[in-house]
Amino acid sequence: MKPDALRGHLDALLLATLDGRELHGYAIIEALQQGSGGALDLPTGTVYPALRRLERAGHVVSDWSTVGGRKRRTYQLTQAGQRALRAERSAWREFTTVIDGVLGGDGKWAQT
Amino acid sequence: MKPDALRGHLDALLLATLDGRELHGYAIIEALQQGSGGALDLPTGTVYPALRRLERAGHVVSDWSTVGGRKRRTYQLTQAGQRALRAERSAWREFTTVIDGVLGGDGKWAQT
DNA sequence: AGCTACACATAGCGTCCCTACCCATGAGCG
DNA sequence: CGCTCATGGGTAGGGACGCTATGTGTAGCT
Numbered sequence: 001m002k003p004d005a006l007r008g009h010l011d012a013l014l015l016a017t018l019d020g021r022e023l024h025g026y027a028i029i030e031a032l033q034q035g036s037g038g039a040l041d042l043p044t045g046t047v048y049p050a051l052r053r054l055e056r057a058g059h060v061v062s063d064w065s066t067v068g069g070r071k072r073r074t075y076q077l078t079q080a081g082q083r084a085l086r087a088e089r090s091a092w093r094e095f096t097t098v099i100d101g102v103l104g105g106d107g108k109w110a111q112t
Numbered sequence: 113m114k115p116d117a118l119r120g121h122l123d124a125l126l127l128a129t130l131d132g133r134e135l136h137g138y139a140i141i142e143a144l145q146q147g148s149g150g151a152l153d154l155p156t157g158t159v160y161p162a163l164r165r166l167e168r169a170g171h172v173v174s175d176w177s178t179v180g181g182r183k184r185r186t187y188q189l190t191q192a193g194q195r196a197l198r199a200e201r202s203a204w205r206e207f208t209t210v211i212d213g214v215l216g217g218d219g220k221w222a223q224t
Numbered sequence: 225a226g227c228t229a230c231a232c233a234t235a236g237c238g239t240c241c242c243t244a245c246c247c248a249t250g251a252g253c254g
Numbered sequence: 255c256g257c258t259c260a261t262g263g264g265t266a267g268g269g270a271c272g273c274t275a276t277g278t279g280t281a282g283c284t
Binding site for chain 2: 016017032
Binding site for chain 2: 261262263264265266270271
């Protein structure tokens with residue numbers, strides 16, 4: 001899968017990963033790896049800036065904690081973040097519906 | 113739908129629109145509008161450069177024709193373009209499967 | 225002492241779509 | 255005739271955003 005395909009959908013992935021639990025950045029990356037069956041292997045340079053964007057946008061808040069001498073920044077969704085997640089999910093559904101339709105939802109090419 | 117969501121999937125849309133027929137740029141835009149139920153309204157500044165990219169990549173070829181005194185550039189898929197289209201469709205399926213899995217398309221999250 | 229895993233972070237780059245324009249022709253209208 | 259609109263193609267410049275590469279520091283193992 002070409003990595004650029006994620007453009008515009010990364011926020012949704014991060015919000016969904018944080019839905020119902022709090023995780024630190026590193027754990028988010030691992031959760032996405034597992035949740036995607038290994039298909040998503042996001043580099044830290046992608047995830048950390050994205051989390052800061054989400055924090056700036058008010059969709060997540062972070063808390064520092066120290067575990068085993070290592071500092072972790074743990075993120076959790078805000079109310080606005082949950083709203084954003086719902087919006088992202090709905091936008092995703094609409095998006096896939098539209099693209100599926102154009103790519104041939106009507107069976108015009110279905111069996112080649 | 114936020115327009116940026118298309119990023120990385122525009123080529124697939126254009127190739128799919130040209131699948132089995134030849135169209136000129138303007139007609140492609142209209143075909144996408146109709147094929148998407150009005151959801152996709154791509155500006156010419158998006159479509160024309162994209163078509164030139166596809167031509168440079170060898171996925172489409174263009175022919176000039178004159179209809180009613182107006183010059184049209186008509187595009188059609190090449191063999192490589194059809195191959196690319198198949199690849200795009202398969203990449204799209206994989207992509208949606210992965211994202212759906214994370215976003216919880218299967219009801220895993222459905223009722224929180 | 226050196227290496228690996230954990231954990232966070234920034235800088236710079238390239239891609240790619242968008243906004244905003246520009247050009248040309250033909251038809252309809254005043 | 256001159257204006258505007260629809261049709262049709264095109265470029266320029268910018269901004270958003272994910273990626274690559276790199277840097278920092280701790281802990282634990284050998």
